[in-house]
Each structure stands twice: as structure tokens, then as C-alpha cells.
Amino acid sequence: MANICESLEGLEEYDNYIERMREDEYPTLKDALYLDHAGTTSYSKRLMDRFHTDMMANLFGNPHSASPSSQRSTLEVDSVRMQLLHLFKADLEYFDLVFTSNATAAIKLVMEAFREQEGGFWYRYHVDSHTSLVGVRECAKEHRCFESDEEVEVWLNNESAEAANGVSLFAYPAQSNMNGRRLPLKWCESLRRTPQRRAYSLLDAAAYASTTSLDLGDASVAPDFTALSLTKIFGFPDLGALIVRKDAAHVFQKRKYFGGGTVDMVVCVKEQWHAKKSGPLHELLEDGTLPIHSIVALRSALQTHRELFGTLDQVSKHTAALAKQLYTALVSLRHANDTHVCAIYASGGSSYGDSTIQGPIVAFNLRDNRGNWVSNTEVEKLASIKNVHLRTGGVCNPGGVAQSLDLAPWEMRENFSAGHRCGGENDILNGKPTGVIRVSLGAMSTRSDVARFLAFVDEFFVDKTLHPPELWLSPSKSLSQRFHVESLTVYPVKSCGRWQIPHAMPWEIRNEGLAWDREWCIVHQGTAKALSQKQHPRMALIRPTLDFKAGMLRISVPGTSEQIAVPLSADPTPFDEDAFSQRDATVCGDPIRARLYTSPAIANFLSSAIGVPCTLARFPAASGNFSSTRHSKAHLPQAKSTPGTIQRPILLSNESPILTISRSSLNRLNEQIKSQGGRAAHPSVFRANIVLAESSLLPPGHEQPWAEDEWESMRIGGQDGPTLEFLGGCRRCQMVCIDQVSGEKNQEPFLTLAKTRRFGGRVLFGVHTALVAEKGGRTMIRSGDVVETVARLDE
Numbered sequence: 001m002a003n004i005c006e007s008l009e010g011l012e013e014y015d016n017y018i019e020r021m022r023e024d025e026y027p028t029l030k031d032a033l034y035l036d037h038a039g040t041t042s043y044s045k046r047l048m049d050r051f052h053t054d055m056m057a058n059l060f061g062n063p064h065s066a067s068p069s070s071q072r073s074t075l076e077v078d079s080v081r082m083q084l085l086h087l088f089k090a091d092l093e094y095f096d097l098v099f100t101s102n103a104t105a106a107i108k109l110v111m112e113a114f115r116e117q118e119g120g121f122w123y124r125y126h127v128d129s130h131t132s133l134v135g136v137r138e139c140a141k142e143h144r145c146f147e148s149d150e151e152v153e154v155w156l157n158n159e160s161a162e163a164a165n166g167v168s169l170f171a172y173p174a175q176s177n178m179n180g181r182r183l184p185l186k187w188c189e190s191l192r193r194t195p196q197r198r199a200y201s202l203l204d205a206a207a208y209a210s211t212t213s214l215d216l217g218d219a220s221v222a223p224d225f226t227a228l229s230l231t232k233i234f235g236f237p238d239l240g241a242l243i244v245r246k247d248a249a250h251v252f253q254k255r256k257y258f259g260g261g262t263v264d265m266v267v268c269v270k271e272q273w274h275a276k277k278s279g280p281l282h283e284l285l286e287d288g289t290l291p292i293h294s295i296v297a298l299r300s301a302l303q304t305h306r307e308l309f310g311t312l313d314q315v316s317k318h319t320a321a322l323a324k325q326l327y328t329a330l331v332s333l334r335h336a337n338d339t340h341v342c343a344i345y346a347s348g349g350s351s352y353g354d355s356t357i358q359g360p361i362v363a364f365n366l367r368d369n370r371g372n373w374v375s376n377t378e379v380e381k382l383a384s385i386k387n388v389h390l391r392t393g394g395v396c397n398p399g400g401v402a403q404s405l406d407l408a409p410w411e412m413r414e415n416f417s418a419g420h421r422c423g424g425e426n427d428i429l430n431g432k433p434t435g436v437i438r439v440s441l442g443a444m445s446t447r448s449d450v451a452r453f454l455a456f457v458d459e460f461f462v463d464k465t466l467h468p469p470e471l472w473l474s475p476s477k478s479l480s481q482r483f484h485v486e487s488l489t490v491y492p493v494k495s496c497g498r499w500q501i502p503h504a505m506p507w508e509i510r511n512e513g514l515a516w517d518r519e520w521c522i523v524h525q526g527t528a529k530a531l532s533q534k535q536h537p538r539m540a541l542i543r544p545t546l547d548f549k550a551g552m553l554r555i556s557v558p559g560t561s562e563q564i565a566v567p568l569s570a571d572p573t574p575f576d577e578d579a580f581s582q583r584d585a586t587v588c589g590d591p592i593r594a595r596l597y598t599s600p601a602i603a604n605f606l607s608s609a610i611g612v613p614c615t616l617a618r619f620p621a622a623s624g625n626f627s628s629t630r631h632s633k634a635h636l637p638q639a640k641s642t643p644g645t646i647q648r649p650i651l652l653s654n655e656s657p658i659l660t661i662s663r664s665s666l667n668r669l670n671e672q673i674k675s676q677g678g679r680a681a682h683p684s685v686f687r688a689n690i691v692l693a694e695s696s697l698l699p700p701g702h703e704q705p706w707a708e709d710e711w712e713s714m715r716i717g718g719q720d721g722p723t724l725e726f727l728g729g730c731r732r733c734q735m736v737c738i739d740q741v742s743g744e745k746n747q748e749p750f751l752t753l754a755k756t757r758r759f760g761g762r763v764l765f766g767v768h769t770a771l772v773a774e775k776g777g778r779t780m781i782r783s784g785d786v787v788e789t790v791a792r793l794d795e
């Protein structure tokens with residue numbers, strides 16, 4: 001196939017071409033909106049076909065021998081090495097290329113060489129560096145982080161040779177992997193102007209080279225060391241490379257380690273000496289067997305990339321135009337009250353479109369119409385439901401993120417000790433976001449991708465009304481008897497199917513929840529982590545039954561006749577000593593001492609039902625001397641029983657013993673879903689314990705949806721019934737989209753909830769509830785009981 005794209009002149013024509021080509025060549029991107037090309041880009045069908053054909057047609061041996069198959073491999077490796085150098089216009093006379101497993105390994109090779117230098121080395125790096133560059137500092141004698149380009153310039157222009165008694169290494173990214181800013185390539189040349197400094201340059205081109213051409217044509221101005229990710233350019237194979245300027249190759253002479261492939265002779269019994277390879281540099285640095293099949297794939301990758309995209313310059317122009325379009329639209333987005341939706345982290349708005357200073361990445365955060373930050377966890381939840389692939393968080397760029405978000409070191413430390421880790425749930429601390437949203441474009445991105453992303457932001461994050469979300473406002477602190485208990489449900493095994501308590505059967509309610517709720521869990525046999533339905537939707541299909549007659553918990557899975565059963569009795573030791581093994585496990589990150597059932601039949605049954613090696617465990621008895629009653633039930637802190645202190649309309653407790661939902665609210669939600677053509681949500685998806693309902697005789701429109709937002713407490717079953725307090729709204733995630741009958745994932749009801757029930761960046765449905773632990777009155781409730789609710793007073 002000819003290079004069709006090379007004849008395409010205009011940007012629009014090129015974009016149309018990519019759009020059409022992608023349909024055949026990138027089947028994996030068909031429905032996905034893939035916007036994480038800075039993480040890795042995608043590979044084409046043609047590349048995979050070509051690689052496959054190559055592998056089937058040729059016998060490739062280990063390059064270190066003399067057989068024909070070995071010779072073929074050697075030839076192949078040398079030829080691909082040349083082709084790659086050629087791609088970067090690097091002359092073989094001045095440069096060598098070393099294959100590595102990724103860009104980080106290329107950086108480490110350089111670090112190791114400098115670590116061996118006599119007297120150690122001075123290290124300087126730019127604040128926009130990727131974590132992999134930052135880590136080099138740990139091996140340096142002294143290090144300094146330049147906080148701006150100006151600091152670098154000042155240092156470069158200061159002719160004094162401060163590191164006269166040692167060597168120094170200056171590293172920076174050609175492009176920030178956080179916001180795509182491109183840094184001056186001329187710094188490498190400036191550094192070389194004062195040779196008495198003995199300073200070397202390490203350019204991290206992993207992000208840069210993926211969407212633009214890197215030109216090493218003039219060796220005198222080129223970096224000494226250039227780290228590359230070939231994966232980020234081609235999508236496949238998984239390889240990196242280090243390009244070394246031969247003038248700087250001598251730093252590797254101090255390298256002590258040798259491995260197979262990097263020595264000519266080794267003596268190791270009576271005498272101990274070895275002769276290092278004296279050939280080209282790459283032979284000295286490529287330890288062990290080369291990843292030859294990956295290198296073979298690289299040949300196909302080079303050819304295919306040329307055929308599908310033309311030159312990297314074309315890719316650069318195309319992606320720069322897309323990024324400009326994306327940036328321009330995001331900056332101008334406004335809520336109905338005219339406040340900005342996006343805070344974008346870029347050095348200067350006008351840089352988008354100019355590929356010398358800006359690559360195709362946009363880093364930003366979202367605000368709601370009152371100026372509050374939208375949690376990135378929330379963005380990720382919606383993105384994952386909408387099949388949008390983006391990256392959030394610290395994106396492996398600690399300096400860039402801290403600077404953009406204006407986080408001081410003490411704040412980062414405080415965030416860390418407050419439990420924030422890369423990828424954690426609490427991503428807004430002290431009113432500041434702790435990470436960014438990163439959208440990155442690649443060679444096969446198109447205008448329609450940009451448009452689809454903008455529509456996504458517009459749909460979920462742009463407020464079109466001037467009003468806050470609907471809240472039911474009670475006229476005053478009021479007692480109401482409108483509701484009754486419609487149904488009671490327990491989840492005997494955490495994250496698995498429900499067991500509905502038979503109608504009107506009296507059921508005990510305790511401080512830690514309804515009796516038999518979350519008494520068991522399923523733990524991974526390898527990691528001892530309690531499994532959750534969020535990762536394993538098939539857990540919804542595991543159906544526990546409480547059989548009080550036989551005193552057993554039975555577990556079945558639809559579609560099979562098999563069943564397992566364990567005694568309900570918490571302490572079966574008199575009957576079977578070996579039923580359990582004690583093991584340290586974790587539930588939602590918190591350690592517990594769980595009792596794992598040892599029976600292979602139980603483990604096999606659950607492992608095949610869920611598809612991961614796992615088994616059943618029982619939480620320690622709540623009454624035991626185990627400190628963690630917290631995990632005896634619904635893994636929750638004991639409810640703080642301080643009625644009257646709950647004043648805010650919505651308290652944001654994450655977990656609680658009992659979850660209550662209102663049928664009236666569900667009806668309202670379902671009306672909204674249906675009005676948009678969606679499918680109504682079944683109450684089971686909310687995994688509530690108590691469903692409250694109003695009289696079925698109420699005429700339409702007379703229900704009180706969202707009344708629970710205003711409730712302070714409720715008494716169930718009249719006069720001497722137990723009183724329960726409400727701790728706040730229940731924060732929802734995409735788990736409400738798992739059909740509890742089929743285990744399938746849908747988009748609703750989370751989409752509509754996210755649009756209608758978002759408060760301060762949290763999507764709420766249902767209320768956390770706890771027994772008020774005081775009097776020793778009746779603690780039995782049943783479905784059909786009347787419910788008296790107390791609404792809190794508006795201040």
C-alpha cells in the first residue's frame with residue numbers, strides 16, 4: 001500500500017483520512033474514547049498482522065551463536081538499530097543506540113554509569129521531570145531541582161566551572177508528561193559550551209518523541225544521552241532505547257557489572273578476571289539475551305507507522321491542531337452563572353498550536369458553578385462508565401503537579417499522612433485538588449475524539465441551570481408518619497447477593513447493623529484482600545441463603561446445581577477443628593484477622609464462580625476481644641451517637657452500619673431516567689438494608705422524594721420501637737450500575753444520579769443510618785412497621 005497520507009495536504013483532509021483508516025486499523029478503539037496516549041498509544045491491525053507473518057515465516061535464534069537462525073537474529077537486530085537511528089537522523093558515526101526495556105531503564109543505565117564515577121556526580125534536573133528522572137538524585141552526591149526555565153538559563157550562562165572536582169549530569173524532559181509543555185532543546189548545546197565543567201546532558205524524550213520528530217542530525221548540539229520509549233511511539237512492542245553520543249560513551253567505561261553478552265572472556269575458578277567487550281558501546285550495555293522478538297516487531301512497527309501516518313512531522317501538525325481545538329474549547333467553557341468550568345495548567349494559553357513549545361496534552365481540573373473543585377475520582381467514575389480513557393492524579397510528575405496545584409512540600413506531606421496516595425479516593429484535601437486530569441492525544445486521535453470529549457464534559461460538568469440540585473425542604477422541624485418499612489434486606493456475604501428478610505418477620509437490629517448482615521466475606525487466596533463487586537461484578541451472582549431450620553448459610557450460583565453450606569454458628573470448633581485457618585486479611589485497605597474456611601470444596605466453588613482464586617472467610621465475632629468490631633460487620637466506624645450535632649443538610653460519612661433508601665426518591669430518579677429514554681433502576685442496585693415507602697394510596701405527585709436529605713432520625717414500629725439516626729448521604733460510584741440479577745454493567749442509574757444528585761462533587765443516593773445506642777428497649781423491626789421521621793430544624 002502506498003503512502004497515501006503523504007499526499008494529504010490540509011489538516012482537515014488528513015483528519016478525515018485518519019478517521020476512515022482507524023475503522024479498519026484500530027478495531028480496539030471502535031467504541032472507546034482513548035485519551036491516554038501519553039501513557040501508551042495504541043497499535044494497528046496491520047502492525048500485528050505483519051509481525052505475525054514475520055514470526056511464522058522465519059526462525060529466529062539466540063543472537064549469540066553461529067547457527068543460521070542466530071545469524072538471522074543478529075542481522076535483524078543490527079538493521080533495526082540502524083533504522084531507528086535513522087528515524088532520529090542520528091549518524092552512526094556519532095551515535096549508538098542501546099535497546100532497553102523502557103525509558104526508565106535507559107535513564108537508569110546513565111545513572112549507573114555516573115554513580116561509578118570517581119567522586120560521585122552532581123545532578124541537576126528540571127522541575128517538570130518525570131518521576132524516573134527525579135529518582136536519579138538518590139544516587140548523586142549532590143542534587144538540585146531547577147524550579148523554572150529561568151533558573152536553568154542563569155545556571156547555564158554562569159561560566160564558572162563549579163563541579164571542577166567531579167562530573168555533573170543535567171537532566172530534563174523534552175516534553176512534560178503532565179501538561180505537554182516542550183522545553184528548549186538548545187540547553188544541551190549551551191551546556192557543552194563550557195567543557196571544563198565536565199557536565200553531560202540527559203534528555204528524556206519519552207513523551208516528546210511520541211508525537212513529533214526528534215532531530216539529532218547535528219551531533220554537536222545533540223544531547224549526550226537521549227532516553228526514549230518506543231512503546232509510546234508505536235504502541236507495540238514494549239521497548240525503550242538509549243541513544244548515546246559517542247563522545248560521551250567513555251562514562252560507561254567505569255561500569256563494573258558485566259552480564260552474558262557484555263564480556264568476551266570470564267575466568268572464575270582459581271583466578272578471577274574478565275575481558276569486557278571491546279566492540280561497539282551497545283554490546284557493552286545490553287546484558288543478557290536481547291528481546292529479539294520485540295526487536296523484530298519493531299521493524300514492522302517502523303514500516304507500518306510510516307504507511308499509516310506518514311512522517312512524525314505530519315503527526316506533530318495533526319496532533320498540535322487537535323490539542324489547540326481541545327484547549328480553546330475547554331478554556332471557554334462556562335456554567336450558566338458565567339463561572340469557568342476548567343482550570344487549565346499550561347504555561348501560556350497561546351502556546352497550543354505551536355509544536356515547538358507545546359505537545360498534545362491538556363492538564364486541568366474542573367470546578368462546579370460555586371467554584372468548588374470536582375473530585376477527580378468522580379470524573380474517573382463517569383469516564384469509565386462512558387468508556388472514556390484518561391488519566392488522573394499525580395501522573396508521575398511530582399514537581400510539575402505540585403507547581404501547578406500550588407502545593408507546598410508540607411501540604412504534600414500532610415496529604416500523604418492523611419492517607420492520600422497516588423490513585424486514592426480523597427483527592428481534594430484542604431480545599432485543594434491533589435492531582436490533575438490529563439487528556440493526551442496521539443497519532444490516531446481525531447477531531448471527533450475531541451468533540452466527543454467536549455460533549456462528555458458538557459454533559460456532566462457544565463451546570464446549565466442557575467439553581468442548586470433539588471433538595472426537599474421541610475417547613476420546620478417536624479414529625480411525620482408518612483413512611484413505613486417496605487422491605488428489609490441483608491447481605492450475609494459482603495459484596496455478594498442479597499437475602500430479603502421474609503415479610504413481617506421480626507429482625508434484630510444492633511449497633512453494628514442488621515443481624516446477619518456482612519457476617520462473611522470472600523478473600524483472594526493470594527493477596528488476602530476482601531473481594532469487592534466493583535472489581536468482580538460476578539459476585540452479584542453469588543446467592544447466600546440463611547437457613548435457620550438447618551442452622552446453615554447456603555451459597556448457590558444461578559445456572560449450577562452445586563451448592564456449598566457452612567454452619568451459622570459462629571464457633572463450630574466443637575464440630576470441626578480444622579474448618580478455619582486464621583489469616584491476616586484486609587477489607588478496604590484496613591487489616592483484620594479473618595477466619596478462612598479451609599475446605600477445598602468451598603474455595604473451588606467460589607473461585608470458579610468469580611474467576612479468581614478465593615475462598616470464604618468469616619469476620620471475627622463482634623463480641624470477641626478483637627479490637628476491630630469495625631470490621632465485624634459492614635466495615636465501618638461505630639456510629640457517633642451525638643444527636644443534635646448533625647446540622648448540615650448532607651453529612652458525608654462514607655460508611656455506616658445500615659443503609660436506608662426511600663422508594664419515593666427512587667421513583668423520582670426513575671422518572672428522570674425514563675424521561676431520557678433510559679431503563680429504570682431496580683431498587684436492588686443500591687444494596688440498601690431498609691427500603692422506606694409512602695402510602696401506595698397517595699395520588700401521583702404527592703410523594704416526598706428526597707425528604708430523607710432533611711431527616712435527623714426515625715423511630716421504627718411505634719412507641720417503644722428503636723430509634724435510628726441518619727449520618728448523611730451515601731456516596732455512590734459505578735457499582736450501582738451492576739445489575740444484581742445478571743451481574744451485567746449498565747450506564748444507569750449512575751449517569752442520571754451524577755446529573756441530578758451531585759453535592760460538592762459527590763453523587764449521593766440513600767442515607768447512612770445507625771441505631772441510637774442508649775436505652776435497652778425493643779430492638780426488633782419488621783417490614784410493614786410504621787416509621788416516624790424527624791426532620792432537622794433549618795437554622
Ligand SMILES: *Cc1c(COP(=O)(O)O)cnc(C)c1O
Pocket residue numbers: 038101102103104105130132173175176177204205206207208228229240
Ligand atoms: C512515560 C515517560 C517516562 C517513563 O517511560 P517508561 O517507558 O514507562 O519507563 C519517562 N519520562 C517521560 C517524560 C515519560 O513520558
